[in-house]
Amino acid sequence: MSKAAQTAKAAKPAKPKSARRRAREFILQGLYQWRVGGADEAAIEAYAPETEGFDKADRAFFTATLRGVIAQHEALVAQISAHIDRAYEELSPIEAGVLLLGCFELLHHPETPYRVIINEAIELAKAFGGTDGHKYVNGVLDKIAAQARAQEMRAPQSGG
Template sequence: MSEHEQQANTPPAKPKSARRRAREFAVQGLYQWNLTGDTVNNIEKFLRESSPQFAKADEALFRAVMYGAIKESADLIRLITPHVDRPLEEVSPVEAAVLLAGAFEIVHMPETPYPVIINEAIELAKTFGGSDGHRFVNGVLDKLAAAVRADEVEAIRAKRRG
């Protein structure tokens, strides 16, 4: 089969949801904040102006996650630290941004099931991070969810066991 035929037989990529885009921009903003220390308002302005895709993002989710994770960063880092296998300074800036966003959602957005949050974080780590960063993110957020949302985690695990 030729390369053209393979491409023709490949199903089109599923369009990104507004919520996925919001999480992507929130992680980009957290990454920028972590590296530059710029203000959250300047970061949001930069993201809005630098990508026409920003208009397709769920703005409420973007703002909740980015602003919330920055505001709560000290508490989120305190919650994440016991589940990280190395000093946080050694975690890549991309993985750190994904962890902050995911931790914020796990702690402050109980209306979103924790497996959804973790799966989204894994996809973000695959998109923006290194080759095995998604495994690290998965492990840390899974342990955090078990600590913060113990009842929900146990109910889902019990259901999976049958």
């Protein structure tokens, strides 16, 4: 990228984050605490509201989704494991959390378009994960969406 392009990109104001986007960030942080630190659901739910910016997050979505991901962890891991090239336990905690969240949303939030779910997962992986983790997340969630949202994926896209 040229210096001019970098400067133009840096000068462009960031789009404000939606309440759902913020909730997803807190869910990912909670899943990280759960996997790496051994925190339980109650501890995560107690800690998150104390964190700066949580007041701008969709609290109901945060709570329901965090609880759902943790409760369905084994089933979600089974879904994810069918589409990855290594053991789930070998994934980085960030990639694992993003995949759990994305998989849960694909399966349990049909009101949210699959493209939105995958894009949100990619953005989380870019913001919190390793250099190319977002590409891996994209590939895995595309495969899960092809099964979980096959009809939606075949539907013609409305032009915009």
